[in-house]
Amino acid sequence: MLEISLTHFLVVSSILFCLGIYGVVTRKNAVMVLMGIELILNASNINFIAFARYGNFGLQGQMVALFVIVLAAAEAAIALAIVLNVYKTFVNINVDELDTLRD
Amino acid sequence: MINYLQKFWGGLFTILIGMRVTFKHMFVPAVTIQYPTVRPELPERERNRLYVNMDDCIGCDQCSRACPVSCIDIETVKSIPGEDLGKTSNGKKKALWVTKFDIDIAKCCYCELCVFPCPTDCIYMTDVYEFSEFERSSFIYDFVTLTKEEIEDKKKNFAEMQAQKEAAKAAAAIKAAEEKAAKKDEPGKKPDNEKDVKLMGVYEIIFYLFAAVTLVSAVFVVTSRNIVRAAFNLLFTFFGVAGIYVLLGADFVAIVQLIVYVGGILILLIFGVMITNKITEVDIKTGTLHTLPAAIGVGLFTGIVGAVVLNTEWRVVDSEMPESTLTTLGHMLITEYVLIFELLGILLLIALIGAASMARK
Numbered sequence: 503m504l505e506i507s508l509t510h511f512l513v514v515s516s517i518l519f520c521l522g523i524y525g526v527v528t529r530k531n532a533v534m535v536l537m538g539i540e541l542i543l544n545a546s547n548i549n550f551i552a553f554a555r556y557g558n559f560g561l562q563g564q565m566v567a568l569f570v571i572v573l574a575a576a577e578a579a580i581a582l583a584i585v586l587n588v589y590k591t592f593v594n595i596n597v598d599e600l601d602t603l604r605d
Numbered sequence: 606m607i608n609y610l611q612k613f614w615g616g617l618f619t620i621l622i623g624m625r626v627t628f629k630h631m632f633v634p635a636v637t638i639q640y641p642t643v644r645p646e647l648p649e650r651e652r653n654r655l656y657v658n659m660d661d662c663i664g665c666d667q668c669s670r671a672c673p674v675s676c677i678d679i680e681t682v683k684s685i686p687g688e689d690l691g692k693t694s695n696g697k698k699k700a701l702w703v704t705k706f707d708i709d710i711a712k713c714c715y716c717e718l719c720v721f722p723c724p725t726d727c728i729y730m731t732d733v734y735e736f737s738e739f740e741r742s743s744f745i746y747d748f749v750t751l752t753k754e755e756i757e758d759k760k761k762n763f764a765e766m767q768a769q770k771e772a773a774k775a776a777a778a779i780k781a782a783e784e785k786a787a788k789k790d791e792p793g794k795k796p797d798n799e800k801d802v803k804l805m806g807v808y809e810i811i812f813y814l815f816a817a818v819t820l821v822s823a824v825f826v827v828t829s830r831n832i833v834r835a836a837f838n839l840l841f842t843f844f845g846v847a848g849i850y851v852l853l854g855a856d857f858v859a860i861v862q863l864i865v866y867v868g869g870i871l872i873l874l875i876f877g878v879m880i881t882n883k884i885t886e887v888d889i890k891t892g893t894l895h896t897l898p899a900a901i902g903v904g905l906f907t908g909i910v911g912a913v914v915l916n917t918e919w920r921v922v923d924s925e926m927p928e929s930t931l932t933t934l935g936h937m938l939i940t941e942y943v944l945i946f947e948l949l950g951i952l953l954l955i956a957l958i959g960a961a962s963m964a965r966k
Contacts, residue, residue, distance in 0.1 A: 505809070506808060506809055506812045506852075507919075507921065508919050508921055509914060509915060509919065510812065510816070511849065511853065512914040513911060513914055513915070514816045514819065514820065514849065516907065516910040516911055516914055517820055517907060517911075518819060518820065518823055518842075518846075519910070520903045520904075520906055520907040520910070521820070521823045521824060521826070521827050521903075522823075522827070523903055523906070524827050524899055524900065524903045525826060525827035527894075527895070527899040527902075527903070528827070528893045528894055528895060528896050528899045529827070529893060529894075530892040530893060530894055531832060531892075532881075533832065533874055533877045533878050533881065534832060534835060536874060536877070537826055537827075537835065537836070537839055537874060538826075538827060540839065540866070540870060540874075541823055541826065541827070541839075541842065544842070544843070544846045544866075547846070547850075547858075547862075548846060548849055548850075548853075551849075551850055551853045551855045551858060552853055554853075554855070555853040555854050555855070556919070556921045556922065557920075557921075557922060558663055558665060558697065558698070558700060558724070558922040559724065560696075560697065560933075561930055561933050561934055561937060562937075564855050564857070564858050564930060564934060565934065565937055565938075565942055567850075567855070567858050568857075568858060568861060568934070569945060569949060571858075571861055571862065571865050571866070572865075572949050572952075572953065573949075573952075574865075574866070574870060575865050575869055575870055575953070575956075576952055576953055576956035577956075578869075578870045578873050578874065579873065579956050579957070579960040580956050580959055580960050580963075582873055582874070582876070582877045582960070582964075583959070583960040583961075583963035583964040584963065585877055585881060586877070586880060586881065586963075586964050587963055587964070587966065589880070589881040590966075595881045596892070598894055
């Protein structure tokens with residue numbers, strides 16, 4: 503079997519990243535768009551940690567990954583609050599139908 | 606006669622007027638300095654000749670890549686396992702023998718761009734500004750501390766190691782083939798080093814398992830029409846990613862991933878799904894938009910990124926996995942990253958208050 507190297511992790515993360523982009527682009531439901539964003543953030547985190555492991559940077563990559571996780575948590579909370587408000591105003595959260603800025 | 610004296614006086618007077626400036630300067634302090642003996646004080650952050658402290662250089666090549674006129678030329682040779690190259694003054698481990706570190710100071714444009722990327726602060730601008738030479742070639746400064754014999758030695762060591770590895774690989778392949786053949790011949794007999802082979806494969810098997818779990822469930826996340834099913838598949842994606850973190854030696858990040866993503870964000874997302882849908886049926890559906898163009902575009906993008914990843918020669922440093930990253934990460938959080946740490950605390954507080962007040966309206 504092939505020896506696992508940096509490339510393997512990078513390939514996994516790039517596929518995950520592209521799946522996340524696909525989710526963000528194609529989904530109608532705003533919550534599903536958020537899930538796509540989480541996939542993208544996870545893919546970037548795999549990259550950070552893979553480079554922390556295989557590069558000579560110490561643990562800085564893991565540090566950045568931790569910060570990304572914190573930001574993802576904050577982002578999810580705020581975004582879901584926005585989604586709730588949108589739902590209260592428009593009764594649905596399909597991003598393709600939300601084209602008015604005021605009610 | 607009077608006329609003559611008047612002319613004489615006029616001449617003398619105008620000479621004195623002319624000389625006034627000259628006389629004045631006899632009492633003014635000198636502005637020129639006696640250069641070689643007296644030196645002007647250089648301004649702060651003056652940029653002059655580069656210097657490299659080779660004791661701290663890890664051979665990472667970042668200064669050379671940052672140089673806009675490519676005046677830095679670095680060559681390195683990997684150290685063989687077991688060789689201790691020591692640590693730099695800020696605790697970075699050295700893993701490469703620097704066999705060539707030439708700076709062509711004649712090309713240098715003194716932009717200082719090479720100084721910033723250095724992870725160990727070993728390349729810097731000195732205050733030496735007098736270094737004229739008679740020969741162009743003497744502007745190439747050689748900072749390597751190893752002698753020629755040592756360089757040859759290191760290169761030989763590395764080549765030998767490489768050859769040994771190749772040989773070991775070849776031997777393993779031959780052995781595996783032989784074993785296969787032997788197994789075919791006598792299926793009852795067990796080979797002696799089966800355990801070793803298995804141990805080598807465990808890491809790979811776990812990696813492929815986690816990668817498969819991550820990617821397959823991620824595919825379901827983005828394609829499943831049932832939102833709740835997608836959310837549950839997201840759970841498996843997060844688990845798979847956490848497993849990949851563990852394989853990369855990031856134990857603490859893996860735990861945080863499980864706690865924050867699985868325990869927090871996913872629950873939040875499922876709440877979002879539940880609240881924002883009229884639950885009349887059991888399965889909550891969602892539509893999709895422009896799937897074909899998106900699939901084509903994303904597929905192309907994947908191809909490009911994948912090709913770049915596969916065709917790049919990554920400069921990999923073989924560092925052994927740390928026992929636990931917890932201590933180091935804790936130290937980094939309260940020293941190097943303390944400002945970001947505090948700022949993130951404030952950010953989370955703002956997010957908390959903001960989300961609560963927005964959702965309450």
